[in-house]
Amino acid sequence: xxxxxxxxxxxxxxxxxxxxxxxxxxxxxxxxxxxxxxxxxxxxxxxxxxxxxxxxxxxxxxxxxxxxxxxxxxxxxxxxxxxxxxxxxxxxxxxxxxxxxxxxxxxxxxxxxxxxxxxxxxxxxxxxxxxxxxxxxxxxxxxxxxxxxxxxxxxxxxxxxxxxxxxxxxxxxxxxxxxxxxxxxxxxxxxxxxxxxxxxxxxxxxxxxxxxxxxxxxxxxxxxxxxxxxxxxxxxxxxxxxxxxxxxxxxxxxxxxxxxxxxxxxxxxxxxxxxxxxxxxxxxxxxxxxxxxxxxxxxxxxxxxxxxxxxxxxxxxxxxxxxxxxxxxxxxxxxxxxxxxxxxxxxxxxxxxxxxxxxxxxxxxxxxxxxxxxxxxxxxxxxxxxxxxxxxxxxxxxxxxxxxxxxxxxxxxxxxxxxxxxxxxxxxxxxxxxxxxxxxxxxxxxxxxxxxxxxxxxxxxxxxxxxxxxxxxxxxxxxxxxxxxxxxxxxxxxxxxxxxxxxxxxxxxxxxxxxxxxxxxxxxxxxxxxx
Numbered sequence: 001x002x003x004x005x006x007x008x009x010x011x012x013x014x015x016x017x018x019x020x021x022x023x024x025x026x027x028x029x030x031x032x033x034x035x036x037x038x039x040x041x042x043x044x045x046x047x048x049x050x051x052x053x054x055x056x057x058x059x060x061x062x063x064x065x066x067x068x069x070x071x072x073x074x075x076x077x078x079x080x081x082x083x084x085x086x087x088x089x090x091x092x093x094x095x096x097x098x099x100x101x102x103x104x105x106x107x108x109x110x111x112x113x114x115x116x117x118x119x120x121x122x123x124x125x126x127x128x129x130x131x132x133x134x135x136x137x138x139x140x141x142x143x144x145x146x147x148x149x150x151x152x153x154x155x156x157x158x159x160x161x162x163x164x165x166x167x168x169x170x171x172x173x174x175x176x177x178x179x180x181x182x183x184x185x186x187x188x189x190x191x192x193x194x195x196x197x198x199x200x201x202x203x204x205x206x207x208x209x210x211x212x213x214x215x216x217x218x219x220x221x222x223x224x225x226x227x228x229x230x231x232x233x234x235x236x237x238x239x240x241x242x243x244x245x246x247x248x249x250x251x252x253x254x255x256x257x258x259x260x261x262x263x264x265x266x267x268x269x270x271x272x273x274x275x276x277x278x279x280x281x282x283x284x285x286x287x288x289x290x291x292x293x294x295x296x297x298x299x300x301x302x303x304x305x306x307x308x309x310x311x312x313x314x315x316x317x318x319x320x321x322x323x324x325x326x327x328x329x330x331x332x333x334x335x336x337x338x339x340x341x342x343x344x345x346x347x348x349x350x351x352x353x354x355x356x357x358x359x360x361x362x363x364x365x366x367x368x369x370x371x372x373x374x375x376x377x378x379x380x381x382x383x384x385x386x387x388x389x390x391x392x393x394x395x396x397x398x399x400x401x402x403x404x405x406x407x408x409x410x411x412x413x414x415x416x417x418x419x420x421x422x423x424x425x426x427x428x429x430x431x432x433x434x435x436x437x438x439x440x441x442x443x444x445x446x447x448x449x450x451x452x453x454x455x456x457x458x459x460x461x462x463x464x465x466x467x468x469x470x471x472x473x474x475x476x477x478x479x480x481x482x483x484x485x486x487x488x489x490x491x492x493x494x495x496x497x498x499x500x501x502x503x504x505x506x507x508x509x510x511x512x513x514x515x516x517x518x519x520x521x522x523x524x525x526x527x528x529x530x531x
Contacts, residue, residue, distance in 0.1 A: 019284075020255025020263055054109070055080050063108045068101075068134050075296040076102050082294050084109055088227045088250040090186075090293035092234050095463015096441070097301045099230040100130045103182040104158075106228050108135065112155040113179030113225075118217065120185055121162035123437030125412035127184070131158055143408075147172050163188045163213055170216040178224045183217070185437055186229035189248055190241040192257040194218045214244065221248040232463060233456040239265045240276040250292055307473045308466040313357075314480045320353035343485065348377035350484035351450035355385055357479065358449055359392050366397045366424040370444035375431040375461060377450035379403040385449075386428035397424035404433040415440070431461055440464040446476045451486060
């Protein structure tokens with residue numbers, strides 16, 4: 001059997017030929033099967049998992065400080081042992097489980113070849129800190145709207161750019177000829193729409209690249225030699241979100257989006273076109289994934305963390321503030337018929353009712369010297385709540401407030417000040433700006449004033465505090481306003497989110513997402529009752 005990404009198979013059956021990424025020969029007697037599909041023919045794949053011998057020498061190289069090898073957890077070693085032996089791999093690990101360090105060690109194996117990290121804009125500062133903390137490489141942040149001058153590759157550097165600015169840096173990265181690519185929070189690239197079909201005058205079809213992030217990352221990922229995808233939420237909403245990520249880490253191994261959707265997402269065609277909203281051939285998909293991804297359970301990480309507690313606080317009407325400015329927003333959202341928009345606006349309305357309670361809760365925590373983070377909804381609500389808390393506390397504690405309108409540099413500065421504060425400190429921010437790819441460890445109390453409408457966001461928000469390096473127990477408090485959409489969301493989501501569990505399995509993600517697609521009439525009926 002031939003070693004490498006593909007190997008030959010004799011007597012390829014018709015069933016196997018229908019699997020995305022499996023191509024039969026013209027004569028039908030053989031074919032090429034991607035390495036991660038080797039299980040289909042019940043044969044051990046040819047690449048030996050011998051990379052365990054490569055991890056320790058890599059850690060002892062001049063690229064790392066001597067103590068780095070001593071801090072690796074078992075799940076981090078496992079990720080490295082499997083990913084170093086593969087040209088394309090996925091690491092599914094909970095937030096705060098040390099994926100960044102795994103990515104850095106994996107990149108170091110490229111030796112003198114170009115090394116690039118793509119992450120969220122808010123996380124570029126974190127990657128810069130981690131590169132300097134663990135390695136002897138120099139971080140180079142690629143920000144702004146592309147290179148102002150010609151940059152040359154330096155093997156001593158790791159280049160870090162953001163999903164939000166990837167389009168502007170695409171051409172430079174393609175010219176760089178990236179050898180190793182880490183795609184952090186790879187679920188950001190879940191969009192399968194990358195090309196546009198154009199029919200030429202001759203009748204032939206031409207496929208032009210779209211000018212979006214999905215198209216840019218496809219071109220980059222398909223041009224590199226090694227790829228590693230990192231994420232805590234590989235399936236944000238539905239099974240079909242998985243295809244784009246799988247194709248980026250292992251180009252051409254999973255077939256087209258349609259092939260994947262038809263086989264694994266219960267794809268069917270109705271009068272409006274193709275739908276890919278289900279789950280099918282589950283065991284086959286899980287078996288294929290076993291060859292290309294390592295999944296770390298929350299339980300494995302929790303063993304090394306201080307205790308994390310959850311509480312749900314329900315506020316009666318008498319404990320709530322009267323909301324303002326939401327009737328028009330809810331009415332506007334209801335006209336669109338978009339359930340997600342309706343949920344979002346009504347969650348923001350519920351969040352505005354909790355100001356009095358939140359201020360009192362923060363005052364109590366600060367009085368005992370605790371660090372407190374508050375996640376709320378709209379930018380305007382964030383600013384009002386931050387100002388109210390600052391006025392209430394006076395000079396008792398430092399109060400920081402930031403949202404998506406705050407620059408990344410300013411948010412990094414606030415994060416450093418908050419984490420380095422001696423004694424009590426308060427950070428008020430929106431979940432959208434602070435809820436992913438940010439390190440807020442050593443927080444004592446986290447108040448979630450606005451509930452996100454996806455379980456993926458809940459896991460990400462909690463991951464800001466319960467992460468490797470956390471030294472103190474954290475209390476995560478979900479504040480629910482009675483007689484608002486909070487109750488509807490809380491009953492569905494919080495009860496389904498296990499206190500301690502693994503990253504959502506495929507069927508679990510689908511099940512929870514489906515629960516959010518219920519009838520919106522009960523939500524719209526609340527509009528008339530708003531004070």
